[in-house]
Amino acid sequence: MEKQSPSSIFHAIYVDENQCIGCTRCMKICSTAAIRICNGTAMISNSRCIDCGECIKACNFNAIHISQGDLQSIFKYKYRVALIPAVLFGQFKLDVTHDDLHRALLSIGFTSVYEEELSAEFQIDAIRRFQQESDIKPVISSFCPAIVRLIQVRFPTLTENLVLVKSLIDITGLTILKEAADKGIDPSDVGIFYITPCAAKICAVVSPVGDEKSPITGFLNMDMMFDRLSIELQKIKGTVDPSFKRKTSLTRTEVKWSLTGGEIKHAFGRKLSIDGIANVIEFLNKVDDEAIDDIDFLELRACDQGCAGGILTQGNRFLTVEKLMMRANKKAVNKRHGPYYSDITYDEIKVPTVNPRPIEGLDKDISVAIKKMEQKQEIYKMLPQLDCGCCGCPTCEAFSEDVVKSLKPLSSCMFIQVAFNSKNDRGKEIIRKIWGDSKIVEELKNKLENDN
Amino acid sequence: MHLEYKVQGGNFSKAGHASGEIKKVLKQLNLNPMVIKRIVVALYEAEVNIVAHAYEGDIIVDIDDSKVHVVLNDRGPGIPSIERAMEKGYSTASPLVREMGFGAGMGLPNIKKNTDELNIKSVVGEGTTVDFINYL
Numbered sequence: 132m133e134k135q136s137p138s139s140i141f142h143a144i145y146v147d148e149n150q151c152i153g154c155t156r157c158m159k160i161c162s163t164a165a166i167r168i169c170n171g172t173a174m175i176s177n178s179r180c181i182d183c184g185e186c187i188k189a190c191n192f193n194a195i196h197i198s199q200g201d202l203q204s205i206f207k208y209k210y211r212v213a214l215i216p217a218v219l220f221g222q223f224k225l226d227v228t229h230d231d232l233h234r235a236l237l238s239i240g241f242t243s244v245y246e247e248e249l250s251a252e253f254q255i256d257a258i259r260r261f262q263q264e265s266d267i268k269p270v271i272s273s274f275c276p277a278i279v280r281l282i283q284v285r286f287p288t289l290t291e292n293l294v295l296v297k298s299l300i301d302i303t304g305l306t307i308l309k310e311a312a313d314k315g316i317d318p319s320d321v322g323i324f325y326i327t328p329c330a331a332k333i334c335a336v337v338s339p340v341g342d343e344k345s346p347i348t349g350f351l352n353m354d355m356m357f358d359r360l361s362i363e364l365q366k367i368k369g370t371v372d373p374s375f376k377r378k379t380s381l382t383r384t385e386v387k388w389s390l391t392g393g394e395i396k397h398a399f400g401r402k403l404s405i406d407g408i409a410n411v412i413e414f415l416n417k418v419d420d421e422a423i424d425d426i427d428f429l430e431l432r433a434c435d436q437g438c439a440g441g442i443l444t445q446g447n448r449f450l451t452v453e454k455l456m457m458r459a460n461k462k463a464v465n466k467r468h469g470p471y472y473s474d475i476t477y478d479e480i481k482v483p484t485v486n487p488r489p490i491e492g493l494d495k496d497i498s499v500a501i502k503k504m505e506q507k508q509e510i511y512k513m514l515p516q517l518d519c520g521c522c523g524c525p526t527c528e529a530f531s532e533d534v535v536k537s538l539k540p541l542s543s544c545m546f547i548q549v550a551f552n553s554k555n556d557r558g559k560e561i562i563r564k565i566w567g568d569s570k571i572v573e574e575l576k577n578k579l580e581n582d583n
Numbered sequence: 584m585h586l587e588y589k590v591q592g593g594n595f596s597k598a599g600h601a602s603g604e605i606k607k608v609l610k611q612l613n614l615n616p617m618v619i620k621r622i623v624v625a626l627y628e629a630e631v632n633i634v635a636h637a638y639e640g641d642i643i644v645d646i647d648d649s650k651v652h653v654v655l656n657d658r659g660p661g662i663p664s665i666e667r668a669m670e671k672g673y674s675t676a677s678p679l680v681r682e683m684g685f686g687a688g689m690g691l692p693n694i695k696k697n698t699d700e701l702n703i704k705s706v707v708g709e710g711t712t713v714d715f716i717n718y719l
């Protein structure tokens with residue numbers, strides 16, 4: 132098993148130390164226990180974070196940010212391609228047409244526009260092949276990069292259930308480069324910029340899992356682009372451009388692909404689609420414990436309602452779904468069969484493997500890990516088990532782990548401190564009033580002393 | 584390292600709870616994920632067997648740097664023929680248990696497949712002991 136060194140993992144999420152007050156909200160919501168409070172600010176662990184963006188939603192102080200793409204950087208390229216996910220359409224009113232959106236992107240400065248989902252048919256093919264060629268069950272979709280990372284860190288044995296295929300962004304990126312090459316364009320003149328609905332997809336573009344390099348040049352955040360496009364759409368409104376002719380259009384399947392349930396109908400057998408990170412974890416725990424082998428396919432999305440719920444989307448996720456469904460069900464939708472550009476082979480879109488990166492181990496050496504585990508359980512028993520967060524750890528369990536790893540002193544726990552400070556009668560009285568006699572104070576002290 | 588858990592017969596809503604707890608511990612010991620997977624599958628099946636077929640039992644796990652040793656003891660009806668019970672598809676599960684999705688007769692064969700050493704002892708009318716070892 133090959134392990135990436137933690138420092139090589141790219142993240143799109145970071146804490147603004149000037150804004151953060153260390154309130155612990157983000158720490159408590161994080162599903163990989165990646166956050167600790169240190170010196171009054173939240174710190175995110177490089178090896179644990181999966182860039183799901185849940186901490187941003189939980190922050191009341193606007194202190195957690197996502198890396199920003201720079202719109203000016205597109206002008207370094209002669210051919211400037213906007214690569215857009217279908218959810219971008221769902222951000223705008225229904226009277227904004229597909230043509231309008233393309234024209235707005237061109238007037239911002241792009242020279243052409245492609246939709247991410249134009250290569251969805253390749254994914255369907257890859258999912259089906261993977262299902263047929265292995266007896267792995269359940270096969271798990273690798274569409275959502277936050278889910279792929281979640282599986283790498285928290286469910287390492289399930290990495291082998293992931294469909295080994297490049298992301299839609301990369302396959303469409305490949306399409307764009309091939310079309311350019313067909314026209315004799317030098318690939319170094321082409322800049323492909325992905326308009327991202329979330330942090331996880333920034334990571335997928337900057338450092339794709341299981342793959343060396345992405346054909347994508349850069350990314351632009353959808354919230355910023357929404358504002359910019361709204362201005363441009365206002366200008367275009369009611370005008371016609373006789374020279375404009377849109378090249379691409381999406382099929383019904385492609386429009387719905389990134390929403391919950393978008394992929395699932397194309398997989399074989401019994402299948403489930405699950406969205407929302409907590410729901411996904413609940414089910415993966417079940418798969419992990421019970422070796423569920425009568426479900427054939429799982430479509431998993433970190434966000435509620437799939438990408439319509441992406442952290443950088445502007446609109447309400449339910450309305451976005453409704454608007455995309457309206458667009459998908461229009462008669463004018465494209466009836467094309469197969470992908471938009473078909474001259475790509477299966478070999479070109481396969482990825483070799485997805486490495487597990489387990490985060491739970493207490494030590495590399497098993498006998499040391501066993502000792503630490505025993506210590507950890509002893510420490511845990513002494514703690515109040517209230518998961519108050521005042522020590523800077525999300526739970527008493529995480530705190531006991533940090534103590535055995537020598538990352539935190541035991542005295543970071545307020546309860547332990549009060550128990551040991553015999554002069555602090557007022558503190559003991561307060562604690563007793565709130566949590567009762569049994570929780571702590573003399574009892575805890577006795578316990579500690581007996582154990583020593 | 585030594586762990587102990589109690590299992591209640593008939594309590595299907597809790598079935599798998601002990602296995603889940605043990606899995607959490609194993610993951611922290613930095614064992615090979617594939618080794619953990621096998622142990623957890625065997626453990627889960629054996630735990631469910633206590634819930635489905637016996638009255639009560641306990642799970643004892645001992646871990647050192649070379650192996651994980653698991654013993655599941657139960658008080659229950661016992662198994663008249665272990666040889667038959669080990670056959671794929673053999674099950675005496677009640678209609679109620681089948682209703683809950685168990686009773687395919689695959690538990691014991693799965694335990695066999697996922698363990699390095701397996702020893703089952705049973706006395707009819709008294710109970711069953713499932714004892715297995717997986718090497719690290």
Ligand SMILES: Nc1ncnc2c1ncn2[C@@H]1O[C@H](COP(=O)(O)OP(=O)(O)OP(=O)(O)O)[C@@H](O)[C@H]1O
Nearest residue numbers: 632636661668674675676685686687688689690691
């Ligand atoms: N702990 C036990 N006590 C009594 N009988 C048992 C015990 N474990 C297994 N058996 C007997 O052995 C049979 C086969 O067990 P096995 O686990 O293979 O299948 P099952 O439990 O019936 O179904 P499944 O495990 O597929 O849900 C059981 O039906 C039962 O008769």
Ligand code: SF4
Nearest residue numbers: 161180181183184186
């Ligand atoms: S992005 Fe997700 S995984 Fe990373 S710190 Fe925030 S909540 Fe945790």
Ligand code: SF4
Nearest residue numbers: 275329433434438441
């Ligand atoms: S569901 Fe979509 S928007 Fe949300 S994290 Fe996954 S890829 Fe990003």
Ligand SMILES: [Mg+2]
Nearest residue numbers: 628632690691
């Ligand atoms: Mg069974």
